[in-house]
Amino acid sequence: xxxxxxxxxxxxPLRGARVVKTPVGCIALFxxxxxxxxxxxDTCPHKGGPLSEGIVHGQSVTCPLHNWVFDLHxxxxxxxxEGQIATYPxxxxxxxxxxxxxxxxxxxxx
Amino acid sequence: MxxxxxxxxxxxxxxxxLEHLTDAAPDAFDITLFNAEPRGNYNxxxxxxxxxxxxxxxxxxxxxxxxxxxxGITCRFGEKAVKIDRELKVVEGENGHVPYDKLIxxxxxxxxxxxxxxxxxxxxIAYRDLEDTEQMMGMGAGNKVVVIGGGLLGxxxxxxxxxxxxxxxxxxxxGHLMERQLDPAAGYLLKKxxxxxxxxxxxxxxxxxxxxxDGKARALLLEDGTELPCDLLVMAVGIRPNTALAQETGxxxxxxxxxxxxxxxxxxxxxAVGECVEHQGEVFGLVAPLYDQAKVLAQTLLGEDAxxxxxSLSTKLKVTxxxxxxxxxFAEGETREDIVFRDPARxxxxxxxxxxxxxxxxxxxxxxxxxxWFFGLIRDGEDVSEMRETLIFGPAYQGxxxxxxxxxxxALPPEAEICGCNGVCKSDITTAIEGxxxxxxxxxxxxxxxxxxxxxxxxxxQLLQVTLGDDFQMPTAQPVCGCCELTHEDVRRLIKSxxxxxxxxxxxxxxWKTLNGCHVCRPAVNYYLLADWPVEYQDDPQSRxxxxxxxxxxxxxxxxxxxxxxxxxxxNPAELRAxxxxxxxxxxxxxxxxxxxxxxxxxxxxxxxxxxxxxxNKAGLVSGHAYSKGLRTVKxxxxxxxxxxxxxxxxxxxxxxxxxxxxxxxxHKLKLAVSGCPRNCAEATCKDIGLVCVDSGFQISIGGxxxxxxKETELLVQxxxxxxxxxxxxxxxxxxxxxxxxxxxxxxWMAKVGLDWIKETVVDDLENRRALVERFELSQSIYRKDPWxxxxxxxxxxxxxxxxxxxxxx
Ligand code: SRM
Ligand SMILES: Cc1cc2nc3c(=O)[nH]c(=O)nc-3n(C[C@H](O)[C@H](O)[C@H](O)COP(=O)(O)OP(=O)(O)OC[C@H]3O[C@@H](n4cnc5c(N)ncnc54)[C@H](O)[C@@H]3O)c2cc1C
Ligand code: SF4
Ligand code: FES
Numbered sequence: 001x002x003x004x005x006x007x008x009x010x011x012x013p014l015r016g017a018r019v020v021k022t023p024v025g026c027i028a029l030f031x032x033x034x035x036x037x038x039x040x041x042d043t044c045p046h047k048g049g050p051l052s053e054g055i056v057h058g059q060s061v062t063c064p065l066h067n068w069v070f071d072l073h074x075x076x077x078x079x080x081x082e083g084q085i086a087t088y089p090x091x092x093x094x095x096x097x098x099x100x101x102x103x104x105x106x107x108x109x110x
Numbered sequence: 111m112x113x114x115x116x117x118x119x120x121x122x123x124x125x126x127x128l129e130h131l132t133d134a135a136p137d138a139f140d141i142t143l144f145n146a147e148p149r150g151n152y153n154x155x156x157x158x159x160x161x162x163x164x165x166x167x168x169x170x171x172x173x174x175x176x177x178x179x180x181x182g183i184t185c186r187f188g189e190k191a192v193k194i195d196r197e198l199k200v201v202e203g204e205n206g207h208v209p210y211d212k213l214i215x216x217x218x219x220x221x222x223x224x225x226x227x228x229x230x231x232x233x234x235i236a237y238r239d240l241e242d243t244e245q246m247m248g249m250g251a252g253n254k255v256v257v258i259g260g261g262l263l264g265x266x267x268x269x270x271x272x273x274x275x276x277x278x279x280x281x282x283x284x285g286h287l288m289e290r291q292l293d294p295a296a297g298y299l300l301k302k303x304x305x306x307x308x309x310x311x312x313x314x315x316x317x318x319x320x321x322x323x324d325g326k327a328r329a330l331l332l333e334d335g336t337e338l339p340c341d342l343l344v345m346a347v348g349i350r351p352n353t354a355l356a357q358e359t360g361x362x363x364x365x366x367x368x369x370x371x372x373x374x375x376x377x378x379x380x381x382a383v384g385e386c387v388e389h390q391g392e393v394f395g396l397v398a399p400l401y402d403q404a405k406v407l408a409q410t411l412l413g414e415d416a417x418x419x420x421x422s423l424s425t426k427l428k429v430t431x432x433x434x435x436x437x438x439x440f441a442e443g444e445t446r447e448d449i450v451f452r453d454p455a456r457x458x459x460x461x462x463x464x465x466x467x468x469x470x471x472x473x474x475x476x477x478x479x480x481x482x483w484f485f486g487l488i489r490d491g492e493d494v495s496e497m498r499e500t501l502i503f504g505p506a507y508q509g510x511x512x513x514x515x516x517x518x519x520x521a522l523p524p525e526a527e528i529c530g531c532n533g534v535c536k537s538d539i540t541t542a543i544e545g546x547x548x549x550x551x552x553x554x555x556x557x558x559x560x561x562x563x564x565x566x567x568x569x570x571x572q573l574l575q576v577t578l579g580d581d582f583q584m585p586t587a588q589p590v591c592g593c594c595e596l597t598h599e600d601v602r603r604l605i606k607s608x609x610x611x612x613x614x615x616x617x618x619x620x621x622w623k624t625l626n627g628c629h630v631c632r633p634a635v636n637y638y639l640l641a642d643w644p645v646e647y648q649d650d651p652q653s654r655x656x657x658x659x660x661x662x663x664x665x666x667x668x669x670x671x672x673x674x675x676x677x678x679x680x681x682n683p684a685e686l687r688a689x690x691x692x693x694x695x696x697x698x699x700x701x702x703x704x705x706x707x708x709x710x711x712x713x714x715x716x717x718x719x720x721x722x723x724x725x726x727n728k729a730g731l732v733s734g735h736a737y738s739k740g741l742r743t744v745k746x747x748x749x750x751x752x753x754x755x756x757x758x759x760x761x762x763x764x765x766x767x768x769x770x771x772x773x774x775x776x777x778h779k780l781k782l783a784v785s786g787c788p789r790n791c792a793e794a795t796c797k798d799i800g801l802v803c804v805d806s807g808f809q810i811s812i813g814g815x816x817x818x819x820x821k822e823t824e825l826l827v828q829x830x831x832x833x834x835x836x837x838x839x840x841x842x843x844x845x846x847x848x849x850x851x852x853x854x855x856x857x858x859w860m861a862k863v864g865l866d867w868i869k870e871t872v873v874d875d876l877e878n879r880r881a882l883v884e885r886f887e888l889s890q891s892i893y894r895k896d897p898w899x900x901x902x903x904x905x906x907x908x909x910x911x912x913x914x915x916x917x918x919x920x
């Protein structure tokens with residue numbers, strides 16, 4: 001793995017998200033109420049809604065377009081909806097957020 | 111010959127080393143002990159009970175003169191070790207040299223003092239030793255004390271002085287107390303308990319300066335301009351390992367003195383123990399690991415095999431009446447699950463964090479009786495899958511239980527107001543029930559509760575249930591969502607009667623089953639809080655649907671639409687030019703005239719929003735709130751200005767109303783229109799509030815709609831003057847804001863409370879009308895402003911956080 005520094009945790013609002021552009025498309029970085037950071041695809045499998053614009057609650061995000069709810073760790077859609085978003089390795093080093101560039105690169109090559 | 115052992119610092123860690131060492135091998139070493147404090151070892155932890163008056167210094171001495179004498183330890187108390195010569199193996203004290211074969215650093219920590227202006231004034235102290243404690247003990251009634259730091263130490267200092275009668279304020283920079291040990295929910299309960307002890311707690315408060323007079327601290331100044339007068343200022347913002355001497359000695363030092371698993375520093379004859387060390391990147395601030403270190407060090411000195419291992423820690427606070435406990439890692443995260451239990455009646459909050467089959471963290475407030483059991487499960491990594499269902503109820507509980515949905519109502523004090531319309535409190539109703547009023551109708555007849563607007567019906571029913579038990583059959587009401595058991599109406603009423611002013615307060619006091627709600631309840635609760643406590647509660651953008659967070663309507667392709675306000679539908683060439691320029695500059699694909707008498711720029715990219723707003727702002731254009739559950743448009747017709755039939759200045763009144771109402775948040779969107787005559791060209795009679803001008807004045811009608819339901823408005827009142835029309839509109843808007851269920855348009859609220867009730871309270875009761883207007887104005891003093899102008903300052907937040915496609919291309 002090769003970790004790259006993306007920014008400070010405070011660059012993402014508490015219970016909010018920010019987007020990172022990558023070779024595999026837009027990835028959303030979510031920060032939960034308990035200060036945990038998750039990385040997942042920004043694109044909702046339903047109709048492409050931008051998940052980074054959704055409401056972050058517990059360890060989930062709700063898509064802003066039609067309210068599908070995704071677990072941020074597994075990427076699984078919750079409840080009656082079926083679908084999954086890709087999730088990516090992310091790490092906190094103190095207050096810095098690190099993303100694994102190889103996992104982003106590998107996915108693009110595949 | 112006996113080996114010469116010199117110990118620097120008679121603290122809790124080195125004290126433990128000496129105990130182990132002299133117990134195991136009384137004659138192995140010839141020991142000299144330096145201590146900067148003019149005394150031997152005492153239980154530093156217990157300074158807090160001494161401060162609070164529960165114990166005396168004598169009670170907390172661990173090693174007295176006799177103890178040292180028995181073990182033949184040469185004490186050099188009140189004397190600092192100032193230099194070490196590693197070649198000659200000599201420690202230089204303030205009063206002379208001592209040679210050593212083995213040397214131990216047990217120098218502890220130094221309190222960190224924020225280097226703000228005034229930090230060196232008299233009357234600014236830390237909380238570390240007996241001297242500090244004695245100064246604080248001098249603070250009785252009539253003294254004002256400010257404590258900076260809402261962590262363990264700061265709060266124990268604050269509670270101790272409050273117990274002595276001082277007027278204490280705690281200033282904390284974070285959003286909740288003890289944020290390193292507690293989650294926001296437990297932090298909320300802790301704050302509440304401290305406030306009950308008369309301590310003032312200021313959160314998110316940044317200290318900037320200590321003002322002094324004649325060399326003595328006089329007041330603490332905060333960034334927002336607040337001035338907090340004080341006779342004593344205690345800084346309890348953290349500690350730093352005391353490493354200065356070790357560093358001068360040439361030992362390897364990072365944050366603390368580097369040691370290996372045997373507590374040996376970079377010099378094989380020198381050891382370190384306690385808060386002054388750094389082990390595998392960690393430094394320490396609680397005694398449990400220090401005692402482990404002490405044991406290892408004693409064994410190392412005796413030539414035995416031993417290794418120090420870090421393990422999970424738990425925290426408690428030594429403040430009477432604040433029972434809290436936290437242990438392990440309680441951040442949410444990877445494969446983790448929370449189990450949350452809240453009992454508002456007892457002020458209890460418990461949260462367990464599970465990872466796979468194991469308990470990895472726990473936070474508890476109010477009932478910490480089982481904390482040791484939970485801590486054991488965490489420490490030993492036990493498999494808890496078998497008892498998962500009942501885990502949170504503790505070791506004694508086997509057999510499934512659940513939170514009582516009625517406990518929020520049961521917890522209300524007798525004087526809590528249930529029915530706001532008729533001023534009926536809980537005890538009035540329970541007395542009536544005991545007197546034989548056993549159904550809703552009887553309660554209404556005897557107490558008038560729930561007999562007016564009816565929004566408290568749910569609460570009255572719950573009271574019937576609580577008081578009568580199974581004798582009362584509860585009608586099924588829809589809770590807000592799966593996170594709680596209460597209806598919207600109940601939540602609203604309880605927020606008011608219990609004076610809940612933060613999300614954390616709502617989650618705890620109303621027994622929420624999730625950590626911070628979900629996309630259904632959180633926006634509703636955010637709205638209720640800001641509508642009821644405009645001054646105290648701060649709107650939370652993260653609890654809003656994207657449109658209201660981004661101040662633009664999201665489109666199906668993720669772009670946004672931008673609609674500037676055109677007051678009453680009036681515009682001018684300069685505004686139109688600015689809109690045209692912006693449309694060109696930002697490649698807006700569609701420019702459309704809306705059904706609300708203004709212009710929509712559709713398809714704006716998210717990252718461009720702050721820039722297009724700033725351009726529009728320059729031309730005087732502000733947000734049209736086309737995205738909000740708030741005031742949308744006030745449509746007008748041309749009225750007396752131009753129209754041959756116009757009876758009043760409908761355009762002017764529309765513009766005035768829009769300028770008064772804009773920026774206000776409402777349960778759902780709020781649309782108005784003003785027509786100049788009953789021909790009604792502004793379609794006023796299908797708006798939430800519609801005004802039709804007539805010769806003799808203004809007809810105000812409400813409850814119209816033309817969306818999913820089409821409704822004609824119903825006449826509320828006709829008034830003779832424009833001023834009175836404006837007053838009635840403000841009052842009815844505020845009544846809807848205060849009473850409406852989130853996402854109910856005005857007509858739905860009206861259907862619930864009845865037009866007659868609105869007429870009585872908003873129109874006929876002049877005193878109430880004025881009070882509503884006043885509350886509306888108070889709220890508008892905060893919300894009547896352009897969110898675009900504010901958001902434009904945050905432009906970087908709208909851009910991607912990083913762009914890795916560029917790096918990949920390199
Ligand atoms: C732009 C506009 C259509 C137009 O091109 O004219 C419009 C566009 C939308 N309307 Fe509307 N409504 C627009 C005037 C209306 C009107 C006419 C009016 O206000 O005179 C109505 C009927 C009157 C009424 O509200 O009773 C109207 C009734 C609705 C409804 C149904 C509301 C209801 O309670 O039944 C919705 C859905 C909702 O709010 O839940 C809706 C929702 C929407 C949303 C916000 C859908 C959404 O959630 O994304 C559309 C946003 C499009 C966008 O991206 O900008 N829009 N909408 C109009 C903007 C007016 C303005 O300047 O602010
Ligand atoms: C008010 C208070 C309450 C606390 N409550 C808790 C609690 O509830 N639970 C918990 O686990 N922990 C608590 N702690 C923390 C705990 O007291 C410390 O972790 C512990 O005392 C550290 O022990 P130590 O031996 O490393 O350092 P100390 O106990 O600080 O001892 C170091 C000694 O070295 C002396 N010294 C330093 N340099 C020199 C020198 N050059 N020459 C001679 N002497 C020197 C110092 O004067 C000091 O006496 C509390 C601390 C305070 C202040
Ligand atoms: S009528 Fe429907 S499609 Fe048209 S703007 Fe309104 S919500 Fe959108
Ligand atoms: S696009 Fe996400 S729920 Fe429809």
